[in-house]
Amino acid sequence: MVNRRRAPRTDTAPPFRADDGRWQELLEIAARIFARKGYRSTTLQDIADEFGVLKGSLYHYIRSKDDLLFEVVRSVFSTGLDNLRRLAGSEHDPVERLRAVIRGHVLYLIDNLVETTVLLHEFDQLSDERRAEIPIREYQTIIAGLIADAKADGLVKPDVDPQLAALAVLGAANWVYRWFRPGGGRMPEEIANQYADMLVDGMLVRGELRPASGLR
Amino acid sequence: MVNRRRAPRTDTAPPFRADDGRWQELLEIAARIFARKGYRSTTLQDIADEFGVLKGSLYHYIRSKDDLLFEVVRSVFSTGLDNLRRLAGSEHDPVERLRAVIRGHVLYLIDNLVETTVLLHEFDQLSDERRAEIPIREYQTIIAGLIADAKADGLVKPDVDPQLAALAVLGAANWVYRWFRPGGGRMPEEIANQYADMLVDGMLVRGELRPASGLR
Amino acid sequence: MVNRRRAPRTDTAPPFRADDGRWQELLEIAARIFARKGYRSTTLQDIADEFGVLKGSLYHYIRSKDDLLFEVVRSVFSTGLDNLRRLAGSEHDPVERLRAVIRGHVLYLIDNLVETTVLLHEFDQLSDERRAEIPIREYQTIIAGLIADAKADGLVKPDVDPQLAALAVLGAANWVYRWFRPGGGRMPEEIANQYADMLVDGMLVRGELRPASGLR
Amino acid sequence: MVNRRRAPRTDTAPPFRADDGRWQELLEIAARIFARKGYRSTTLQDIADEFGVLKGSLYHYIRSKDDLLFEVVRSVFSTGLDNLRRLAGSEHDPVERLRAVIRGHVLYLIDNLVETTVLLHEFDQLSDERRAEIPIREYQTIIAGLIADAKADGLVKPDVDPQLAALAVLGAANWVYRWFRPGGGRMPEEIANQYADMLVDGMLVRGELRPASGLR
DNA sequence: AATGAATGAGTATTCATTCAT
DNA sequence: AATGAATGAATACTCATTCAT
Numbered sequence: 001m002v003n004r005r006r007a008p009r010t011d012t013a014p015p016f017r018a019d020d021g022r023w024q025e026l027l028e029i030a031a032r033i034f035a036r037k038g039y040r041s042t043t044l045q046d047i048a049d050e051f052g053v054l055k056g057s058l059y060h061y062i063r064s065k066d067d068l069l070f071e072v073v074r075s076v077f078s079t080g081l082d083n084l085r086r087l088a089g090s091e092h093d094p095v096e097r098l099r100a101v102i103r104g105h106v107l108y109l110i111d112n113l114v115e116t117t118v119l120l121h122e123f124d125q126l127s128d129e130r131r132a133e134i135p136i137r138e139y140q141t142i143i144a145g146l147i148a149d150a151k152a153d154g155l156v157k158p159d160v161d162p163q164l165a166a167l168a169v170l171g172a173a174n175w176v177y178r179w180f181r182p183g184g185g186r187m188p189e190e191i192a193n194q195y196a197d198m199l200v201d202g203m204l205v206r207g208e209l210r211p212a213s214g215l216r
Numbered sequence: 217m218v219n220r221r222r223a224p225r226t227d228t229a230p231p232f233r234a235d236d237g238r239w240q241e242l243l244e245i246a247a248r249i250f251a252r253k254g255y256r257s258t259t260l261q262d263i264a265d266e267f268g269v270l271k272g273s274l275y276h277y278i279r280s281k282d283d284l285l286f287e288v289v290r291s292v293f294s295t296g297l298d299n300l301r302r303l304a305g306s307e308h309d310p311v312e313r314l315r316a317v318i319r320g321h322v323l324y325l326i327d328n329l330v331e332t333t334v335l336l337h338e339f340d341q342l343s344d345e346r347r348a349e350i351p352i353r354e355y356q357t358i359i360a361g362l363i364a365d366a367k368a369d370g371l372v373k374p375d376v377d378p379q380l381a382a383l384a385v386l387g388a389a390n391w392v393y394r395w396f397r398p399g400g401g402r403m404p405e406e407i408a409n410q411y412a413d414m415l416v417d418g419m420l421v422r423g424e425l426r427p428a429s430g431l432r
Numbered sequence: 433m434v435n436r437r438r439a440p441r442t443d444t445a446p447p448f449r450a451d452d453g454r455w456q457e458l459l460e461i462a463a464r465i466f467a468r469k470g471y472r473s474t475t476l477q478d479i480a481d482e483f484g485v486l487k488g489s490l491y492h493y494i495r496s497k498d499d500l501l502f503e504v505v506r507s508v509f510s511t512g513l514d515n516l517r518r519l520a521g522s523e524h525d526p527v528e529r530l531r532a533v534i535r536g537h538v539l540y541l542i543d544n545l546v547e548t549t550v551l552l553h554e555f556d557q558l559s560d561e562r563r564a565e566i567p568i569r570e571y572q573t574i575i576a577g578l579i580a581d582a583k584a585d586g587l588v589k590p591d592v593d594p595q596l597a598a599l600a601v602l603g604a605a606n607w608v609y610r611w612f613r614p615g616g617g618r619m620p621e622e623i624a625n626q627y628a629d630m631l632v633d634g635m636l637v638r639g640e641l642r643p644a645s646g647l648r
Numbered sequence: 649m650v651n652r653r654r655a656p657r658t659d660t661a662p663p664f665r666a667d668d669g670r671w672q673e674l675l676e677i678a679a680r681i682f683a684r685k686g687y688r689s690t691t692l693q694d695i696a697d698e699f700g701v702l703k704g705s706l707y708h709y710i711r712s713k714d715d716l717l718f719e720v721v722r723s724v725f726s727t728g729l730d731n732l733r734r735l736a737g738s739e740h741d742p743v744e745r746l747r748a749v750i751r752g753h754v755l756y757l758i759d760n761l762v763e764t765t766v767l768l769h770e771f772d773q774l775s776d777e778r779r780a781e782i783p784i785r786e787y788q789t790i791i792a793g794l795i796a797d798a799k800a801d802g803l804v805k806p807d808v809d810p811q812l813a814a815l816a817v818l819g820a821a822n823w824v825y826r827w828f829r830p831g832g833g834r835m836p837e838e839i840a841n842q843y844a845d846m847l848v849d850g851m852l853v854r855g856e857l858r859p860a861s862g863l864r
Numbered sequence: 865a866a867t868g869a870a871t872g873a874g875t876a877t878t879c880a881t882t883c884a885t
Numbered sequence: 886a887a888t889g890a891a892t893g894a895a896t897a898c899t900c901a902t903t904c905a906t
Contacts, residue, residue: 060869121337160410172384175387280880475875488879488894599820607815629807633850707902
């Protein structure tokens with residue numbers, strides 16, 4: 001799961017954040033309801049009810065509703081980006097790196113389904129200032145970079161545009177939040193592997209096709 | 217663009233639809249604002265402003281805000297589905313059919329970017345009853361069917377799960393609404409072709425790889 | 433009474449202001465309650481109750497609570513300033529002009545007691561932008577100008593600083609809103625005349641004292 | 649500055665006033681913010697921030713927000729009234745007494761600008777009970793008494809109403825809180841002297857005009 | 865003395881919807 | 886078809902006050 005950071009991040013924030021456990025709990029509740037109903041359709045009353053306080057009391061933890069969205073989004077984004085960067089630097093073979101990245105991205109998304117749903121579906125609802133704080137294009141940049149590397153090695157079809165291919169990869173992977181439900185009979189590993197194979201194989205030159213074997 | 221059908225769609229409708237041109241205009245305005253701000257963040261005031269009437273006057277055209285969303289979604293969905301079905305029945309070769317479907321789906325999405333954005337992003341905001349009226353799973357069913365056909369012909373890798381592959385295809389294609397902007401320098405044909413090639417090639421057995429030639 | 437202007441004055445104001453009578457009524461009610469309880473202590477509920485609508489309905493007439501304060505203040509200020517300017521240009525003798533101005537200012541204040549109370553007591557509660565729209569220093573400038581004129585004619589004691597004397601005059605006159613109550617037994621004319629005589633005589637050189645006679 | 653008295657003033661007080669220095673500090677902070685923003689626009693949070701505690705902790709010093717206002721007002725009022733009474737009993741000549749009182753009142757006001765601002769501007773915000781504890785009319789009574797004395801001696805114009813003249817004097821003097829700012833280039837003595845001369849001379853019969861000499 | 869969490873009543877504001885004209 | 890006034894329920898947010906620790 002997402003290893004969330006310390007809570008306070010704004011200058012004139014509510015005094016302290018002594019009880020970090022409670023803050024984490026609030027974030028989780030907010031994320032869950034945002035994911036289920038959408039940010040705009042979620043009321044602070046919804047959140048307060050589940051948190052077990054009166055709605056006004058939420059302002060001990062937040063300064064605005066937008067705060068909650070931002071914090072959920074920022075947290076899952078930055079951990080996810082760290083994850084992606086780590087994977088993108090792991091393997092030696094660029095194609096394997098790409099596979100690892102896609103697999104890892106899908107697994108992270110499923111592992112943090114609630115938060116990634118909020119990130120992917122409600123990103124536009126952030127205020128302009130806060131949206132600007134989140135370098136959302138990084139995902140695309142990293143993946144396109146890997147594809148370009150593999151292309152430079154002659155492993156990727158020459159007519160593949162790395163940016164476009166990266167968008168296809170991200171689209172396929174990110175879309176998972178729209179249909180995956182835990183307990184729905186589909187194993188995360190299965191999804192991650194099939195997606196990685198299909199998307200990577202789709203851009204490779206034929207001779208470079210790895211035996212699509214069963215070892216995974 | 218979507219060739220929208222007749223307007224009335226419910227039995228207990230008010231004395232609507234006298235001026236069908238105005239109704240179409242209203243739908244287009246609503247779709248545009250829904251796409252830009254999100255359904256929940258759009259007020260009837262926003263729509264009325266652009267439509268050039270007072271917000272109360274909108275109720276000569278609709279019975280509820282939900283009406284507008286439903287009508288936009290239903291319209292773009294059903295035309296899109298017709299489109300997909302036509303494409304899925306066109307070619308003789310199942311692999312070519314699949315390619316044609318992906319290409320056609322991407323082109324339709326870009327051609328109707330505003331409306332598909334609303335469909336894809338705001339579908340969950342529909343009331344349960346109205347959501348049930350839209351067989352959203354059909355897209356997946358059709359595409360999975362084509363993949364299964366190709367797999368039956370031995371053209372698709374045996375470890376490919378058609379449903380999962382269909383979800384990957386749909387994800388990649390649908391995601392386009394998140395990043396495509398007209399005038400952004402990317403040609404719809406280019407996107408459609410690259411997506412079709414990459415996604416189809418990714419699931420084929422190696423020998424079946426068609427030369428990624430230039431006839432498109 | 434204050435001859436208030438047309439209501440709409442902001443770009444994105446509520447649609448129209450067809451029923452101007454109702455708008456005037458709202459302004460009067462708001463002024464009355466602001467005068468009685470203070471701006472900050474007045475709730476829109478208070479105003480709505482007296483206006484006979486639900487509080488949300490007030491937003492057909494205003495865009496914010498601040499709007500109401502501004503409109504009351506702007507209106508009574510600008511009419512009052514017109515009045516002062518007219519008086520300051522009426523008489524030929526600078527000393528008589530000054531007397532007329534003081535008398536007229538006091539009478540205007542009493543005549544528009546509710547609105548001037550709001551102006552004088554709640555001016556600081558306006559937002560910075562709106563406060564800047566009201567040239568509140570004009571009163572002082574005009575009166576100091578008259579005093580300087582009279583001083584130039586040798587009618588005013590040489591050690592009188594016109595700005596300071598103007599502030600004394602304004603203070604005495606403005607303070608009336610703090611104690612005057614209609615029906616309190618004091619006639620507006622009596623107050624206006626006594627104030628004018630006392631304040632003007634206090635700054636004149638002795639020989640210039642007009643017979644403080646009884647014709648007023 | 650105001651030499652404030654002992655803190656406890658009500659019988660049913662909480663275990664207050666242990667640290668009288670802190671209490672004085674709190675009063676000064678509260679007065680300053682009340683003067684700047686107005687009582688109603690000041691939050692306990694504002695005060696707590698400047699006092700350096702959490703807002704809940706203020707209740708170790710006060711029983712209610714109203715307490716703070718009352719204490720500031722009561723303190724500056726009673727010291728000011730003592731001051732006025734002393735001045736009103738000092739000189740032998742009633743006219744000189746009046747001059748001394750006006751001068752002294754203006755100087756006291758400027759010397760205690762923050763507190764007098766709160767007294768003069770926020771008096772009405774006190775609860776009815778607490779307002780009743782402050783004999784605010786005393787100022788007027790004392791000054792009107794002095795004027796009546798001088799009038800009885802034939803020094804004041806016969807058509808001067810002592811009460812009305814007292815209100816004019818108080819208005820001019822009290823209004824100083826609305827415009828005086830320390831460092832604004834105006835000396836307190838200058839203001840006090842000019843006000844005293846102007847206001848007193850304005851009510852005297854002509855022959856009684858004292859040479860506006862320099863001994864002050 | 866002070867904290868920090870919570871209360872509860874309120875406060876301006878929003879907005880889909882209604883309806884008489 | 887459209888207006889404009891109003892509704893009513895909700896909505897984010899505020900703030901004086903309480904209280905266990």
